[in-house]
Amino acid sequence: MTTIRGEDITETIRAALQYIAVYHAPDYMQRLTEAYRNEESPAARDAIGQILQSARMAALGHRPVCQDTGMVTVFARLGQSATISGDRTLEEYINEGVRLAYLDEGNPLRASMVADPIFARRNTRDNTPAVTHVESCLGDRLELMVAAKGGGSENKARYAMLNPAASVADWVVETVEGLGAGWCPPGVISVGVGGSAEKAMLLAKRALMDEIDMHDLLERGPATPEEELRVELYRRINALGIGAQGLGGLTTVVDVKVTSYPTHAASKPVALMPQCAANRHAKVTLTGEGPVYLDPPDLSLWPEIDGSASDRILRRVNVDTLTKEEMAQWQPGETLLLSGHILTGRDAAHRRISEILTRGETLPFSLQGRVIYYVGPVDPVGSEVVGPAGPTTSTRMDGYTQMMLDQGLLSMIGKAERGPDAVERIAAAGATYIIAVGGAAVLVSRAIRGARMVAFEDLGMEAVREFEIRDMPVTVAVDSTGQSVHRLGPARWRRAPAPAES
Secondary structure (H helix, E strand, O other): OEEEEEEHHHHHHHHHHHHHOOOOOOHHHHHHHHHHHHHOOHHHHHHHHHHHHHHHHHHHHHHOOOOOOOOOEEEEEEEEEEEEEEOOOOHHHHHHHHHHHHOOOOOOOOOEEEEEOOOEEEOOOOOOOOOOEEEOOOOEEEEEEEEOOOHHHHHHEEEEEEOOOOHHHHHOOOOHHHHHOOOOOOEEEEEEEOHHHHHHHHHHHHOOOOOOHHHHHHOOOOOOHHHHHHHHHHHHHHOOOOOOHHOOOOOOOOEEEEEEEEOOOOOOOOEEEOOOOOOOOOEEEEEOOOOOOOOOOOOOHOOOOOOOOOOOOEHHHHHHHHHHHHHHHOOOOOOEEEEEEEEOOOOOHHHHHHHHHHOOOOOOOOOOOEEEEEEEEOOOOOOOOOOOOEEEEHHHHHHHHHHHHHHOOOEEEEEOOOHHHHHHHHHHHHOOOOOOOOOOOOHHHHHHOEEEEOOOHHHHHOOOEEEEEEEEEEEEOOOOOEHHHHHHHHHHHHOOOOOOOO
């Protein structure tokens, strides 16, 4: 019988979460570097280049790879010959590790979890609780698979109960095509088939943490029907032309996972889980000999990208003097370098603005002629002005678009596509929508030279701030006539799937 101390579980979880917050998985970095070298779409190549450049900065500077430091998920496999000592449950020891990791003074991680999800939605301030799944197994060890899943990719999880004769491949491809870019491709798509509704979802979520091995699978060829399905899905999804950040390109996924489980004869439950460009997860095993620490990865796999768009002519924009006439010259897919002063605000701030205006009151700041950035940054450390500050998914703000435009807003910065109604309203106002690269949070933060609180400080990371920026890289996603790069780009790069090798 092995005894595992509860305190060792807590420390292992703490250390693992700090590790995955700053280091991408080496297998993902290798495949992403290959995608960067092979990408033919200039906009997509720029986006991948920014992710790689930011990843290196995060690893060397020991700062989060993404401002959304994730909802913690833990898959625990506890051996039946192991016992946990202490006066807390396994979940309580895990949650204490989460709390310590996210409140670390040297590298604070953004707390995103809210309690009372139906009504009050109050931030728990320490990112607890984790979502923990416990399975008993043979042996005398405790195996922990630890992940930190961003909201953008988690929100794109999908489930369907197909007819037994229906094609899993067709449903997956059609579903991915309809997801948009909010899950921050290029990443991984995981599919769980069988069991019950909840089992299919767990199969898909758990498989996301497996090693990326599509490159090896393609080299040796599939040996099972499930591997054949993986290859088919990999080729068909990439042939959709969605590309990095939905800008249109050759690589949308670097791997596809398929896992199955026996199911009822009348059923065919299918779950789909996307994994974003952050791809944070790690496996640790406790044997009763103390906490476990992961060794730093070989940073030679983190390529040095010398300017993600250095070979292109860039348009520099002073947002302090920006006009609709100037924005009318912008083209979809064009790279801009923004300087000046922008406001920040996302879900809770927009809701607060709506409440104030509904009461007929005056806002504590003006939106006239301003640009707003949909962001919830990580707290700064040391001499930082702000912590990692990448964009959040913009479609969540679609319902507030007309309200903001009515207040004189000129442009919005976020990630992924906007809905058709929002695009129509943006065009009608002669406004624009531009995107920063999701997964390049450290790189974006380096363009922020000043930050001050403006309003709604009680909202924490969702408060309204003013950023002073210099050469912040963005891409024109919706121009002032309503042309959308998220529609034009994938249409241009869509192609027939590569044929299977005989």
